[in-house]
Amino acid sequence: MGDEVLFYAGKKFVAKATILGLFRNRPLATAVWGVDEAHKTWEHIMALGDVAEFEMPAENVLRALRVPVPLRSLTLVRAEERRRFLGMDDRVVRSRPEGNSSRPEQAPTLNREELFRSLSTLKTHTREQRPSRHKPVTLLWAIGRLAARQDRMVEWETFRREVAPLLQDFGLPDSKVTPEYPFWHLRTSGLWCVEGIDQPSTPTRSQLAASRARAGLTMDAARLLRRSLARAEAIGLLCSKYLGDVDRDELLERVGLAGYTRASGEQPTSGPSGGMAPRRPVTSSPPARDQRFVEQIKVMYGHECQVCGSRVETRYSHYSEAAHIRGLGRPHEGPDELANLLCLCPNHHVEFDRLAIYIDEDWSVRRNSTGAVEYQLKLHADHAIEQEHLRYHRGLCGRI
Ligand SMILES: [Zn+2]
Known part of the structure; x- marks a missing residue:
């Protein structure tokens, strides 16, 4: 379990996956693959996860591993050999194993x-x-x-x-x-x-x-x-x-x-808005956020909105909202950290969440419908916002 399996076709590796488990189940195998003339089937079954498709010429790698080319059957390779000849992350999947012939590697055709x-x-x-x-x-x-x-x-x-x-x-x-x-x-x-x-x-x-x-x-x-x-x-x-x-x-x-229509990733709830058909009820609860960061950002800005600078007054105190730039949990999977938080007034929180405003690389706050600059984001010296999160938010806004 946890071993990697590579799929081979037409002299290329075409996909990889992680082996989650091995089992034998003849009725299942018969149902999936049928039987051959001798009434045999492939009853040794692998459950796979993390399947990823790609294309990579296999010949040089197989020769380096001293495996006959072309590959005809299930072939096992020790983990250290695999690491030596076949780095499989995105960066190295396209690079050539060292010391091999000069056959050019197939480059990705689309960037x-x-x-x-x-x-x-x-x-x-x-x-x-x-x-x-x-x-x-x-x-x-x-x-x-x-x-x-x-x-x-x-x-x-x-x-x-x-x-x-x-x-x-x-x-x-x-x-x-x-x-x-x-x-x-x-x-x-x-x-x-x-x-x-x-x-x-x-x-x-x-x-x-x-x-x-x-x-x-x-x-x-x-x-x-x-x-x-x-x-x-x-x-x-x-x-x-x-x-x-x-x-x-x-x-x-x-x-x-x-x-994907909201920075928070929250799904719109069904309701009488505009007479639309009711949507599927939301069954999962939003992921837990760390209240310490929420309090920290509000105290750091004294409840002043980072967009407009206003501060909502309550009877005994002030009110502000902590907004995640890239929502926690599905589908955005943003991190729960100060670098991914903003202190906003309720209006700008809604506008930021619903993609009506976005923040540019130079910290200007722009209206999405027009691109016009409306504010400069206020930044506390101790608040290091991660630009990649703002870039992700701009992506949701259709601003690339
Ligand atoms: Zn505001």
């Missing part, structure tokens, strides 16, 4: 800047000068799958079943529901791939079904979007650029990204 350039320049059909929402809604759905650790590639029938209702509910009011369009045409974004069908024109639904075509984010796009900062930024960008007048709380909840 962060290209990802966001592609996301901000999606080609969308326009209808009465309003861009179609099919592609951004589909991308949010795909990002939701990544966040839920579901498979990256999805067969057409599943795609249609899951995406068509989203296009129905969140597409332009009078646009036709055509899931085959984003399924096929998102390829032009450079972030999307389609497998199992290849033809010059848009395939029909029956062609997609007959070929059992699959589509999803490219491996490179998925690799970038599995990181929390890039994911927050992508969601913020897609929402603010293409989905301005969509009910984001509703849409993001439907694609499994509830919490």
Whole structure:
């Protein structure tokens, strides 16, 4: 248990995972894989976790490990050998083992800047000068799958079943529901791939079904979007650029990204607001925050709001709120520390939490709808705010 397993296909390593446990269960194996001609099955089963997809040429590594190439069966490698030849974190997965031949390593084909350039320049059909929402809604759905650790590639029938209702509910009011369009045409974004069908024109639904075509984010796009900062930024960008007048709380909840509409990550509670359908009740309680930090930040600023400087007076004292820049718990997983806290008045707390204002690198406080500077953030000499948390918040705001 805890050992790592690498998956090999087409002379490459294509994924890694951690072994959570080994067990034998013939009925389960038969149900999953069936039996061969001799009525045998693969009854030794591994339970895997932390599955991560990537691509890395395997030949040099296998030769260094003195393993015959190509790999044909389960091969065990001692941990020290693995560490020597196969560093597996993000930085070294792309680098070559030392002392090997000069075959160039396959470089990632997409970097962060290209990802966001592609996301901000999606080609969308326009209808009465309003861009179609099919592609951004589909991308949010795909990002939701990544966040839920579901498979990256999805067969057409599943795609249609899951995406068509989203296009129905969140597409332009009078646009036709055509899931085959984003399924096929998102390829032009450079972030999307389609497998199992290849033809010059848009395939029909029956062609997609007959070929059992699959589509999803490219491996490179998925690799970038599995990181929390890039994911927050992508969601913020897609929402603010293409989905301005969509009910984001509703849409993001439907694609499994509830919490991304607020810095705190708290989910909107159901209520009589605007006559909308009641939302799923919140079943988990917010993560515990350390009251010492809450008190510390309020005392440090004497209850004065770091944005506007005002101080709410109560009968015997003053009132302020401690706001986490990057919410604790799901989905933002921010740390509970002073560097991630602000002392705010109730109004600015709501505006910061609901992404109406954000704080720039130079500490200016800007209105998100216009970008206009409204205040300079007040900073106590003992309060070292972590810029990365503010960057994450700007990402949620669609400001990259
Ligand atoms: Zn204020």
